[in-house]
Each structure stands twice: as C-alpha cells, then as structure tokens.
Amino acid sequence: MSDGPSLVALIPRLRRYARALVGDRAAADDLVQDTLERAWAKLHLFRQGTDLRAWLFTVMHNVHVNQVRAARPTDALEDEMPELAQRAVQGDALLVRDLERALAALPAAQREVLLLVALEDLSYEETANVLGIPIGTVMSRLARAREKLRVLMTGKGGTKLQVVK
Amino acid sequence: MSETGQPVGESELQAWADGRLPAGRRADVEAWLTARPEEAERVSAYRGLNEQLRARFGAVLDEPVPEQLRRFATRGARWRRAAAVAGWLAIGVAVGGAAGWELHARRAPAAIAMVKPEALVLARRAALAHATYAPEVRHPVEVGADQEQHLVAWLSKRLGGEVRAPKLETEGMSLVGGRLLPGDPGPVAQFMYQNAQGRRATLYVRTEGPDQRETAFRYAREGNVRVFYWIDRKFGYALSSADMEREELLRLANLVYRQLNP
Structure with missing residues (x-):
C-alpha cells in the first residue's frame, strides 16, 4: 500500500496539533498513536482524492472526544513521571x-x-x-x-x- | 474615514485576523478598524496570537518522529497490533500485582511485549461493561442475588463452563446479581457487588481459548475505572471498580481468586 509513507509524512503535523491540543508531550504522542491505529482500522472509510491530513484530524478529533476528554482523574502514577523538557522557541x-x-x-x-x-x-x-x-x-x-x-x-x-x- | 459598503461583522474580523478576507473586502474592514482603535487593537492581538501559536508549536514539526509512531504509520504486523491495543488502553500495567511495581505501557514500550493483547482487550471490555452498568440504579443486573442459583446455572450454561459467583462478604461486598453480555467470541458474564456504602465492583468472566496461558494479576485503568484482571484455567476474569482505590481492589481481587480456587 502506498498509504504508509504518506501517513508517515503527516505525523509531524499530527504531533504538532496534538501537542497544542493536550499540552503534555507524552499524552500528545499517545493521541497520535491512537489516531494512527484508528486510521488504519478506518482506512476503508477514507475517500481517495480527498485530503488525507484533514481526514486524520477528523480521526484524531473522534479519538480525543472518546478518550482524552472523558473524565479521567489524574493517576498518581502520572504525577511521578518526570516532566519532559519543553523546548522554548521564544526567548x-x-x-x-x-x-x-x-x-x-x-x-x-x-x-x-x-x-x-x-x-x-x-x-x-x-x-x-x-x-x-x-x-x-x-x-x-x-x-x-x-x-x-x-x-x-x-x-x-x-x-x-x-x-x- | 471612508467607510463604505456593508457593516463589518465579527466573522469578518476573525477572517481579518487570519488574513483570509477576500481582497475586495479587506480595505473596507481596515477602514472600519482605523476608525475604531479598540477593535483594531483587539483583532491585532488575535493576529498576534496566531503567530505566537505557530512560533510556540512550530518546532514540533522539526522534531524527529519517534520510532514507535513511525511503526504505527505503516501497516501493522501482529506485534504492532499488540502494541496498538496497549495504546488504546492508556493504562498502566502491573505485573505481579501484589508487588505493586508499575510500568506505564506507552512510556515503557518494553512493557508491551509482556502483555498479551487479548488480555488487555479483556480489561478494556470489562471496564466498559462496568462503566455501563455500575451506575445503574434501577436495573444494575438482569437477575438478582435472590435468585443466585438460577443466575449461576444460567450463566454457566451460556458460557459453556461452570461459572461461580465468589462470596466477598469478608471484604464487605455482597452480590447484587448478574447479567449476560455479548462478547468475543462468546457470551460474557458480569457479576455485580456492592458494599453498605453503595460502592460497587463488577466481576467480568469470559471463556478463554485453549491456548491462553494463566497469568498473574495485572492492573489496568480505563478512565476512572480500575481493573485487576487475570486468566485462570478456562476463564478470563476482570474485577473492575470506579469506587475503590487500587489497593482495596487488589485485596478484593485476591479474595475473588481464593474463592474461585479454594
């Protein structure tokens, strides 16, 4: 399938959006991972010739609504994880x-x-x-x-x- | 100021901030803004926010893509699917629950290999079933504990093996009843327990295939539902609760296990 490489090429865009959407870097990559997995499962619903990136955002939106946005009290485990350094791009x-x-x-x-x-x-x-x-x-x-x-x-x-x- | 044409609406101001106004309209809107310094400052701030957002998150585009995500973007081999199921769960995994050391499945990819995806599906389905029925006030179960014998006989028949409802009174939990749920491949039994304070736990029991090995207790968390799950002989078990802390649920899981393996 030729979908593999094009999906790979879109990962940075998905990561950027997810990072801004959920804030935490690890949680954002989790969301991207879930989105990619879901996208494979739903690939038959993607209409060739339409914008794959927009479609992936749709998938991510649905995953986010279903999972991340569901009430999820912070697990104690999460608090113990070291914060990943955020690179400040502005001074x-x-x-x-x-x-x-x-x-x-x-x-x-x-x-x-x-x-x-x-x-x-x-x-x-x-x-x-x-x-x-x-x-x-x-x-x-x-x-x-x-x-x-x-x-x-x-x-x-x-x-x-x-x-x- | 030379204000001409239609009045300027908020959507147009938003479009101005995004630089998306049609060329023919831009001059009108800008004239309108010139006459209204406060509005001009406001929408200029919006435009500034766009730039700040891109500046702040733009660097993500240049970060190397984690190998795990790259793998997920290509068609999955079986182990990838296994990892995917782990990803779906968004959980911590505890191996040898009593010892209580935990790994976060997704931040510690090595943990994924230790967990069979089928078992993780068990935990997830159990958590979903718990979340569905545990909040029920009027119809938490299909068959009440007053007909326990009938309940157990019925569920045993449908699951194709002797199912038992463990007695958890020593942990303060009494049987409310149970129900039959659709499962994959076959039907699944759910027993519901409740203590005097109305806190609930459900035991999800499904038939496992002959190739399933027995497992230690594992811990998962789906939303606010905590789950201890394990496979023992021909059944997979998952004990779920949204009302109990992990340690409390573990004690209950131990009791369930002892009750089922006297």
Missing part, C-alpha cells in the same frame, strides 16, 4: 508558559477550532468538516477562544501581548 519563557496555560484553560471544543484554524491553517470550512459542526459554530467558537485567550494573556498574567503591526 520569553514566561510568555510561552502563559500561552500554554491559557490554551489549556480553553474549553476543548474551542481549543480545537482555534488550533485547526490558527495553527494548522485549515480553512473555516475544512475545520467545520473535521469537527462535524456548522461553519457558523466554527466562527463563534473561534471568536470566543481568541477573546478568552487574549484576556487570559493580557489580563491575568500581566504579560503584554505582542501586537503585530
């Missing part, structure tokens, strides 16, 4: 932390929309398809997500947002 480590904390504070449904649009650069329509929601819902969740993020980052942490002129 301002505080800002990076604030961004992640603010992201984590968003409802998952809003976070998904924001990340698919702003990070993964999916069109509003693609985002609506991936999440199985109307495009109007995409827009309203996007607006709410951004506003909450803005308030969290400018208000609470006292970190001034970098405004791009």
Whole structure:
C-alpha cells in the first residue's frame, strides 16, 4: 500500500496539533498513536482524492472526544513521571508558559477550532468538516477562544501581548 | 474615514485576523478598524496570537518522529497490533500485582511485549461493561442475588463452563446479581457487588481459548475505572471498580481468586 509513507509524512503535523491540543508531550504522542491505529482500522472509510491530513484530524478529533476528554482523574502514577523538557522557541519563557496555560484553560471544543484554524491553517470550512459542526459554530467558537485567550494573556498574567503591526 | 459598503461583522474580523478576507473586502474592514482603535487593537492581538501559536508549536514539526509512531504509520504486523491495543488502553500495567511495581505501557514500550493483547482487550471490555452498568440504579443486573442459583446455572450454561459467583462478604461486598453480555467470541458474564456504602465492583468472566496461558494479576485503568484482571484455567476474569482505590481492589481481587480456587 502506498498509504504508509504518506501517513508517515503527516505525523509531524499530527504531533504538532496534538501537542497544542493536550499540552503534555507524552499524552500528545499517545493521541497520535491512537489516531494512527484508528486510521488504519478506518482506512476503508477514507475517500481517495480527498485530503488525507484533514481526514486524520477528523480521526484524531473522534479519538480525543472518546478518550482524552472523558473524565479521567489524574493517576498518581502520572504525577511521578518526570516532566519532559519543553523546548522554548521564544526567548520569553514566561510568555510561552502563559500561552500554554491559557490554551489549556480553553474549553476543548474551542481549543480545537482555534488550533485547526490558527495553527494548522485549515480553512473555516475544512475545520467545520473535521469537527462535524456548522461553519457558523466554527466562527463563534473561534471568536470566543481568541477573546478568552487574549484576556487570559493580557489580563491575568500581566504579560503584554505582542501586537503585530 | 471612508467607510463604505456593508457593516463589518465579527466573522469578518476573525477572517481579518487570519488574513483570509477576500481582497475586495479587506480595505473596507481596515477602514472600519482605523476608525475604531479598540477593535483594531483587539483583532491585532488575535493576529498576534496566531503567530505566537505557530512560533510556540512550530518546532514540533522539526522534531524527529519517534520510532514507535513511525511503526504505527505503516501497516501493522501482529506485534504492532499488540502494541496498538496497549495504546488504546492508556493504562498502566502491573505485573505481579501484589508487588505493586508499575510500568506505564506507552512510556515503557518494553512493557508491551509482556502483555498479551487479548488480555488487555479483556480489561478494556470489562471496564466498559462496568462503566455501563455500575451506575445503574434501577436495573444494575438482569437477575438478582435472590435468585443466585438460577443466575449461576444460567450463566454457566451460556458460557459453556461452570461459572461461580465468589462470596466477598469478608471484604464487605455482597452480590447484587448478574447479567449476560455479548462478547468475543462468546457470551460474557458480569457479576455485580456492592458494599453498605453503595460502592460497587463488577466481576467480568469470559471463556478463554485453549491456548491462553494463566497469568498473574495485572492492573489496568480505563478512565476512572480500575481493573485487576487475570486468566485462570478456562476463564478470563476482570474485577473492575470506579469506587475503590487500587489497593482495596487488589485485596478484593485476591479474595475473588481464593474463592474461585479454594
């Protein structure tokens, strides 16, 4: 099958989205792994000629809804695992932390929309398809997500947002 | 300011932040924003957030792909599927439960090889069945403990082997009853127990194939349901509870085991 290599090529995109979605690196890779496994099981549902990446985001969305978002109190074991070092790509480590904390504070449904649009650069329509929601819902969740993020980052942490002129 | 055309809606402001406004509309929106500095600052901040998100997570694209994920992206050989089942479970695995050392299945790939996928499926199905029926107030079981003999005879007949409902009173748990569930390959029995505080545990019993070896207690966790599971002779057992801590559940599992192997 030629699907193998193309799936492999998309892993970095899935990892990026998952990392932003769930925060923790190990949990994000778990989500990617579950998504790939699920994708193999559901590959017959993928329509050739359509966007494999968008389809994988759909699979990931479903896996995430079913698993990660289900109430899961933190296992004591998790707390004992050493934190993996997060590489700060911006000089301002505080800002990076604030961004992640603010992201984590968003409802998952809003976070998904924001990340698919702003990070993964999916069109509003693609985002609506991936999440199985109307495009109007995409827009309203996007607006709410951004506003909450803005308030969290400018208000609470006292970190001034970098405004791009 | 030269405001022309239609009023500017929030969706258009979002689209502006994403740089996705049609060229013909951009000038209108920007004129509108020029006249409203607060709105301009707000949507500029949104645009800034996009950049921060890409800057923060962009580096993930350059990270080497973990070998395990690479393997999952290619069509699975059997051991890969085994690992996949482990992945599905998102659990910790305890080998020799009494000793209590744990490995996180996915962070310690070596652990995967020690666990047969069929056994992990047992734990997962048991946890799902527990999550489905344990919260039931009116219909937690099909046949109540008042008809225990009938219950046990019925389930034994359907599972094709002598099934027993262990007595767990010494741990404060009394039998509520049981039910028959669909399983793979055959039907599965679920016994439900409850203590005086209303905390519940279920024992999931399924027939194992002749090639299944006996196992030690293993521990899994699915959501908030904790599971100890093991295979003993022709049956696979999984004891699940969302109301009991691990140590408590382990004590109960030991009691179940002793009851079934007097």
